[in-house]
Amino acid sequence: MRARDGRLDVLLDGGRLPAAALSPGDSLESALARAVDLAVLAHVEQLETRVLEDGSVATAYLGLVSSEADVPGDWRPAAESALPFVGAAQSRLRAKLSYTNLGFALAPATFTISELREVYVAALGHDVSATNLQRVLVRRGVLERVDGRRAPGRTGGRPAALFRFASDRLEVTDEFAALRPPR
Amino acid sequence: MRARDGRLDVLLDGGRLPAAALSPGDSLESALARAVDLAVLAHVEQLETRVLEDGSVATAYLGLVSSEADVPGDWRPAAESALPFVGAAQSRLRAKLSYTNLGFALAPATFTISELREVYVAALGHDVSATNLQRVLVRRGVLERVDGRRAPGRTGGRPAALFRFASDRLEVTDEFAALRPPR
DNA sequence: TCAAAAGTGTTTATAATACACCCATGG
DNA sequence: CCATGGGTGTATTATAAACACTTTTGA
Numbered sequence: 069m070r071a072r073d074g075r076l077d078v079l080l081d082g083g084r085l086p087a088a089a090l091s092p093g094d095s096l097e098s099a100l101a102r103a104v105d106l107a108v109l110a111h112v113e114q115l116e117t118r119v120l121e122d123g124s125v126a127t128a129y130l131g132l133v134s135s136e137a138d139v140p141g142d143w144r145p146a147a148e149s150a151l152p153f154v155g156a157a158q159s160r161l162r163a164k165l166s167y168t169n170l171g172f173a174l175a176p177a178t179f180t181i182s183e184l185r186e187v188y189v190a191a192l193g194h195d196v197s198a199t200n201l202q203r204v205l206v207r208r209g210v211l212e213r214v215d216g217r218r219a220p221g222r223t224g225g226r227p228a229a230l231f232r233f234a235s236d237r238l239e240v241t242d243e244f245a246a247l248r249p250p251r
Numbered sequence: 252m253r254a255r256d257g258r259l260d261v262l263l264d265g266g267r268l269p270a271a272a273l274s275p276g277d278s279l280e281s282a283l284a285r286a287v288d289l290a291v292l293a294h295v296e297q298l299e300t301r302v303l304e305d306g307s308v309a310t311a312y313l314g315l316v317s318s319e320a321d322v323p324g325d326w327r328p329a330a331e332s333a334l335p336f337v338g339a340a341q342s343r344l345r346a347k348l349s350y351t352n353l354g355f356a357l358a359p360a361t362f363t364i365s366e367l368r369e370v371y372v373a374a375l376g377h378d379v380s381a382t383n384l385q386r387v388l389v390r391r392g393v394l395e396r397v398d399g400r401r402a403p404g405r406t407g408g409r410p411a412a413l414f415r416f417a418s419d420r421l422e423v424t425d426e427f428a429a430l431r432p433p434r
Numbered sequence: 435t436c437a438a439a440a441g442t443g444t445t446t447a448t449a450a451t452a453c454a455c456c457c458a459t460g461g
Numbered sequence: 462c463c464a465t466g467g468g469t470g471t472a473t474t475a476t477a478a479a480c481a482c483t484t485t486t487g488a
Contacts, residue, residue, distance in 0.1 A: 095302050117300040117310045119278050125308075127300045167350075182440080199441080200478060207476080224487035225439030240346075365467080382468080383451060390449080407460035408466030 069146060069157060070133040071174045071190035076161075077143040078154055079104075079133075085151055087126070100129055108139050111173035111238060116156055128153040130160055132173035135187055147193070162192055167242035169210045172233035180218050180228035184211075208241045209234055252329060252340060253316040254357045254373035259344075260326040261337055262287075262316070268334055270309070283312055291322050294356035294421060299339055311336040313343055315356035318370055330376070345375055350425035352393045355416035363401050363411035367394075391424045392417055 070077050079086065081103075088102035096114075100106065109131040117127040133139055146158055164170040165188065174187050184205075185198045205211040212234045217227035253260050262269065264286075271285035279297075283289070292314040300310040316322055329341055347353040348371065357370050367388075368381045388394040395417045400410035 090308070093306055096300065096308075114299060116297060117279065123276055125273070125279075127310075180440085197478075199480090202441085204477070220439070220486050222487070223438055224485085225437090226441070226485040228440060363467085380451080382453090385468085387450070403459050403466070405460070406465055407458085408464090409458040409468070411467060 069130065069161065070135055070137075070139070070143070071187045072135045074186060074190050076146040076158065076191050076193070078146045078149055078151075078157075079139065080142045080144055080151075083142075085128070085153065096127060104131060105139075106131075108133055108137050109173075110134050110137075110236070111170065113160075113238070115153060115160060118152065120152070126152075128157070130157045132161070132170070134176055135174060136176035164238075165191055167240060169233060169235055169239050169241050171205075171210070172236045175233065178214050178230045178232045180230060182228060184231070210241050252313065252344065253318055253320075253322070253326070254370045255318045257369060257373050259329040259341065259374050259376070261329045261332055261334075261340075262322065263325045263327055263332075263334075266325075268311070268336065279310060287314060288322075289314075291316055291320050292356075293317050293320075293419070294353065296343075296421070298336060298343060301335065303335070309335075311340070313340045315344070315353075317359055318357060319359035347421075348374055350423060352416060352418055352422050352424050354388075354393070355419045358416065361397050361413045361415045363413060365411060367414070393424050 069079075081087075086103040088099045090096065090099045100112070106112070111130075111132045113130050115128040115130050117125065120126050146154055161170070171184065171187065174191060175184055179187075181198050181202045185196055185201055188196045188201060202211070210233060211231045214230045214232050216230050218230060219227055252262075264270075269286040271282045273279065273282045283295070289295070294315045296313050298311040298313045300308065303309050329337055344353070354367065354370065357374060358367055362370075364381050364385045368379055368384055371379045371384060385394070393416060394414045397413045397415050399413050401413060402410055
């Protein structure tokens with residue numbers, strides 16, 4: 069999946085989710101590598117295993133692509149997809165965006181807060197305040213300033229500061245307030 | 252798994268996790284039902300699918316048993332188990348105890364706050380304040396008072412109020428503070 | 435000098451933690 | 462009447478939301 073142009077997209081292959089059969093002696097990861105180009109995926113995690121209508125067993129993975137990676141293919145709006153697993157992938161993604169640093173997998177390497185906001189809006193499907201997004205993610209140490217600023221467009225405006233994610237591996241950033249271990 | 256006597260236990264079957272082969276035309280759930288007695292499980296969820304060392308593919312489930320259900324069998328401390336999936340099960344359980352009502356699956360039908368605290372301590376592996384546990388869970392609407400009180404033991408003490416979980420199906424109770432949809 | 439876009443300051447709201455203190459019981 | 466365990470009141474702290482205001486730019 070990717071979050072771009074205000075929308076969450078799924079990459080299809082012939083109208084279906086990319087898939088590969090698991091050969092004997094094979095690992096799930098190697099089968100996955102046959103189905104998709106792992107190099108473009110900024111994050112991969114296992115989603116769910118289900119017996120499909122035809123009796124076969126499928127293990128689904130959620131793979132995330134940066135909004136700046138120009139991956140060609142049949143990208144379709146996730147919201148309009150009735151394919152199995154897509155709904156589960158969307159829910160998983162939305163939840164993890166809230167309590168982990170998972171945004172790193174959807175955002176460009178460096179970005180302005182406005183750009184990051186667009187990614188979050190696309191993935192979450194609801195409005196997000198740039199002000200509070202910045203405050204929350206910086207407070208949690210998820211975002212770091214990088215040098216330089218993005219020049220404004222033709223319509224003017226103050227140049228925007230650039231940020232990056234402090235880590236590009238999944239980390240839980242919201243240690244749930246309740247029931248936290250004592251210090 | 253169950254949380255009892257201050258410990259988190261796994262039910263083993265011949266030193267391994269209970270398992271059943273998936274026959275053709277079978278659903279994962281029916282295979283699961285062959286491996287364990289679903290009736291004693293207050294909650295079941297899929298955990299992870301992995302290719303084992305012998306090349307077979309295994310889909311693991313997390314099943315939770317109430318601390319008052321007296322399920323016979325080879326219960327072993329989860330902390331001491333090096334079996335595959337047990338670590339993942341523990342992490343999943345701990346995380347979900349914090350942001351869902353999952354406690355319902357480990358606790359008795361009705362209980363005092365002290366009893367519930369013991370269940371949480373066993374499952375989380377760290378101390379939990381009874382005062383704050385009560386406040387948080389009641390505030391969130393996870394716990395409800397039920398009539399009656401538990402009489403004190405021989406050593407005295409004020410009779411304890413009884414509670415129950417408001418729901419016995421998994422619900423997310425902590426809509427992560429950050430990035431919540433606007434009202 | 436105005437509109438646009440970014441960013442900061444400050445207040446308010448909400449939730450959880452800490453801890454002192456009060457309550458009800460058995461011996 | 463005191464030890465024990467349960468429960469409440471309340472202050473403090475942490476975190477996020479809201480929003481007014483300031484900054485920096487292009488035209």
